[in-house]
Amino acid sequence: MVDINNVRAILTGAKTRKIAFTPVTSGKIVLHVKEAGADSDYDVAIIKTGLGVLGKGGVVLDVQAGTRINVDIELNQEFFGALKVVAHEI
Amino acid sequence: MKFDKYKAFPYPVLRPESDDYKDGEFQASVEFAIDKDTIKVSIGYALSAEEITNEILKGNAEYVCMISCRDTYFQQVISTPEKKIEADFDIGAMRGEVKVNPYVVVKKAITSFIAPDINPEFGSGPFQFVEGDVLAQDEAQVFYIDRDLFKPITSVFDLVKKDDLSDGLWTVGFEEDHIQIEVSQKMKEAIDAARNDHKKRVVLLNSIYFAAVMQAVQNLKDPNENFEGKKWAEVIRRQAHNKGINLEGHDAYYIAELLMQQPIKLLDAYVFKGVDL
Numbered sequence: 001m002v003d004i005n006n007v008r009a010i011l012t013g014a015k016t017r018k019i020a021f022t023p024v025t026s027g028k029i030v031l032h033v034k035e036a037g038a039d040s041d042y043d044v045a046i047i048k049t050g051l052g053v054l055g056k057g058g059v060v061l062d063v064q065a066g067t068r069i070n071v072d073i074e075l076n077q078e079f080f081g082a083l084k085v086v087a088h089e090i
Numbered sequence: 091m092k093f094d095k096y097k098a099f100p101y102p103v104l105r106p107e108s109d110d111y112k113d114g115e116f117q118a119s120v121e122f123a124i125d126k127d128t129i130k131v132s133i134g135y136a137l138s139a140e141e142i143t144n145e146i147l148k149g150n151a152e153y154v155c156m157i158s159c160r161d162t163y164f165q166q167v168i169s170t171p172e173k174k175i176e177a178d179f180d181i182g183a184m185r186g187e188v189k190v191n192p193y194v195v196v197k198k199a200i201t202s203f204i205a206p207d208i209n210p211e212f213g214s215g216p217f218q219f220v221e222g223d224v225l226a227q228d229e230a231q232v233f234y235i236d237r238d239l240f241k242p243i244t245s246v247f248d249l250v251k252k253d254d255l256s257d258g259l260w261t262v263g264f265e266e267d268h269i270q271i272e273v274s275q276k277m278k279e280a281i282d283a284a285r286n287d288h289k290k291r292v293v294l295l296n297s298i299y300f301a302a303v304m305q306a307v308q309n310l311k312d313p314n315e316n317f318e319g320k321k322w323a324e325v326i327r328r329q330a331h332n333k334g335i336n337l338e339g340h341d342a343y344y345i346a347e348l349l350m351q352q353p354i355k356l357l358d359a360y361v362f363k364g365v366d367l
Contacts, residue, residue, distance in 0.1 A: 005107075006109050007108075008098050009099075018211075036094070036097045082097050082099045082100065084094065085096055
């Protein structure tokens with residue numbers, strides 16, 4: 001997992017979110033989102049992205065350390081709760 | 091809802107490691123104390139976001155602390171509109187690791203919330219919140235509940251006789267579960283007698299015991315020493331943790347002062363000023 005700061009997942013519709021974060025390192029990453037539960041987190045599929053490409057089970061993005069990323073995504077299901085946003089190096 | 095910096099709410103939440111709010115802080119200070127039959131918890135809240143404070147004052151939100159203990163399956167939610175609250179629990183309710191998660195939670199729907207500090211990425215508002223939404227969250231705090239951890243730190247010290255010591259010398263052993271303060275037979279008799287007198291006990295606390303606690307802390311700070319499994323080491327480490335003291339962050343003498351609750355104050359009161367008991 002790679003470190004990202006100031007993560008946001010702002011509700012823009014029943015299935016859509018604006019994801020925002022600031023990467024700590026530069027490079028190619030894959031972004032995943034999970035439903036944040038009380039004790040466990042559950043994977044949610046992303047079916048559309050406004051930035052980067054869908055792949056590796058998430059959104060593949062080229063990021064620069066310290067440069068804010070804003071990406072509009074669509075989930076495969078309606079969800080109104082908190083999301084966990086994680087990034088992995090490719 | 092555990093604290094996790096990668097977790098994002100669909101609305102702004104005042105919390106550490108996040109700039110949902112550009113300024114403002116929410117912090118909870120939690121203290122546990124144990125007496126014969128009761129575990130007492132005292133919680134204080136500091137909240138610098140005026141708009142959230144106003145919602146609490148209007149009765150739309152409240153401070154909430156969730157206290158949970160895996161070892162005993164204990165879970166309790168303490169809610170209050172006040173900045174300070176105390177609660178008592180049965181002595182058996184908690185044992186071992188106890189987690190405290192502090193929040194400000196919406197009690198009644200808030201239909202038009204505006205705060206200039208909210209990050210513009212959320213838009214200009216106004217924001218709506220429903221019952222159960224989190225307005226602010228502080229990091230989880232972990233405590234260790236064990237009767238021994240709430241006794242004076244000197245409870246893990248034993249005064250023992252060592253025959254080959256001269257009367258004026260004393261040594262300290264760290265190999266047992268309790269720290270052994272070793273003195274000659276004559277000195278042990280003198281100290282045992284002194285321990286029955288409150289003023290003399292204060293002098294002992296500020297001399298032999300203070301030095302021994304300081305040496306114990308110094309040993310725990312030494313990366314080349316290993317006291318794994320020793321009761322005294324566990325008690326000192328966990329008492330320090332519960333008091334928010336980082337063993338690496340201060341000199342041994344200073345940590346000893348904090349662990350022993352500033353024993354010089356007792357010296358001042360009972361010996362220098364001669365308060366009668």
